[in-house]
Amino acid sequence: MSGEVLLRGVELHPRQDPVDCRIRGGAVVEIGRRLRPRPDEFVVRGDGGALLPGLADHHLHLAAMAARRASLDVSPLSRHGLASSVAQAVAGEDGWVRAVGYDDVVHGDLDRSVLDGWNRVLPVRVQHRSGALWVVNSPGLERLGALAAAHAGIERERTGRPTGRLWRADAWLREVLGGRPPSLRAVGARLAALGVTHVADATPDQGAGHLVSEAVRREELPQHIMTMAADAGLPPHPRLSIGPLKFVVADHALPDVDDLAGRMRQAHTNGRPVAVHCVTRTALALTLAALDRAGGLDGDRVEHCAVADRAGAAELAARGIRVVTQPTLVALRGDDYWERVDPADRPDLWRYAGLLHAGVRVAASSDAPYGDPDPWAGLRAAAERLTPSGRVLGADERVPVEVALRSMFSPLDDPGGPARRIAVGRPADLVLLDRPWSEAVRAPDAGHVRATFIEGRIAHGAQQLG
CATH class of the missing domain: 3.20.20.140 (Metal-dependent hydrolases)
Incomplete structure (x- = not known):
């Protein structure tokens, strides 16, 4: 939902007195008490909820987040549980068994031979919880052409045979595997x-x-x-x-x-x-x-x-x-x-x-x-x-x-720098909570998020506001 929005009775962080906030053209254009609604505006009752600048996540991995949704999470499993899960796993749309959350201390060392012992039928790749390492079984290595590949992250035995461990090789994997990006x-x-x-x-x-x-x-x-x-x-x-x-x-x-x-x-x-x-x-x-x-x-x-x-x-x-x-x-x-x-x-x-x-x-x-x-x-x-x-x-x-x-x-290009704030003329990148900040600060919780605005558009919460 986009267009003009009037937020009534919101608490502009860090202020505690409720005011109205008008959004138009992707920006905050007016802040005041008892602003008169315009015919073309979508009016939202803030009910005293806190209005915050939108939150910034200064370090995450978007593609990995998407891929994880289609992966087998083995982090809560024992080594025996990992072995059973890999052995019984069904391949995804790309033909691979993809597991994440491997922990060398909990699950022990992995290489191609260990994975082959669990599943030698399907190509399998298992990601270390740090994201730095993939371990691949023999069918997977064959599909990747790892024996002849020149990528520096392919760990090898003295004979040149790949061990199955691929270090910092995500870009190479994407290139070799092809297919549609997630x-x-x-x-x-x-x-x-x-x-x-x-x-x-x-x-x-x-x-x-x-x-x-x-x-x-x-x-x-x-x-x-x-x-x-x-x-x-x-x-x-x-x-x-x-x-x-x-x-x-x-x-x-x-x-x-x-x-x-x-x-x-x-x-x-x-x-x-x-x-x-x-x-x-x-x-x-x-x-x-x-x-x-x-x-x-x-x-x-x-x-x-x-x-x-x-x-x-x-x-x-x-x-x-x-x-x-x-x-x-x-x-x-x-x-x-x-x-x-x-x-x-x-x-x-x-x-x-x-x-x-x-x-x-x-x-x-x-x-x-x-x-x-x-x-x-x-x-x-x-x-x-x-x-x-x-x-x-x-x-x-x-x-x-x-x-x-x-x-x-803080801005993406200045992490830890001066905070973005809500003011007339500033972009309408905002978060509306369902309660005053004095309550939310005592127990921060995602359930308090009522709506999220990005460039004045309602990116989340349109149904709740409607």
Whole structure:
């Protein structure tokens, strides 16, 4: 639903006194008390509900979210359960058995031989929960032509025979498998229902930008989208922007610092900041060293920053490097992190408040589908830092809901920067809640989202408002 809308009796965050808000032409055009409805306007009773700027998810993976909907989720299963599921699985439309959520600690090591023992009839590929690794059985490797392929991520035995492990090979898989790209319509609708109006797609691969661009053009995605992919020359669209160039500092194959610096320098020359995936102390140190050699550019950022001590935080702040973190990963996997990391790293895991205190700009995000795409769950996780067992992981790293929320109001190209606000002349990218903010802040929940507006159009909630 689009056109002119008059929201009556809404609480403009952070104000608490109800006002009326008129939307026309995709923007907020008037704010005041008891505005007179016009004949062509759709009038919505706000009933004192909070009206917020639309939420931004500063790091997720749109195509992976769509693909996950058609995948077998093995994360809650034991190794025996994984084996049984793979053995009994039915192939999807593309002829593959596709499983996600594999955890090497829970499920043990996997390679082609293990998967062959479970299912040698159908091609099978199983994704590690980190998204960095696929394990493929022999029929799958044959279908992919992996023996003769030259991709660097194909792990091999000394004889040259593929082990079945494919590292950071998503772009190659898409190219080899072909077929139609997944529709992103359901993903866009789900995000709109959560109040998400702005999305940074952190998929780095060549081709990912064109996939997202086409989805925006076909109106599958109503959100404003910023892509971090390597694609160049994307067709212009008012809701699509080119963001920082994504780099992955993978711990299983750390890059040469001079090579990394050279690629960063080239990105900067092309006018793009860099967004660097770092999940260990070593990866962060390497990234900082490479950025020092490349020289910084405003907008440079570190994704995840899963381990950062005080010295690392100070170095990030001194260089003006932003951090995009994922609070729900603590809620989903905090116990695993605690048990599996070096004990010396435990005080520095998934820091938030400590980074802010050091002067680092920090923004919350989801990393969906590897984290929970629900931003309201992200607000709770940032404030509580509760693991699945109820342990508080880093009590000093908790931040108030309002602090995490402000980061979700920050622009896509300035994560952790000044919050977008509702004002006359500003874009009508808005979230209407079913209650005042003073109530919603005590227990943030996606169920409180009554409607989502993107460029003045009702992207979610038309039936409830009608």
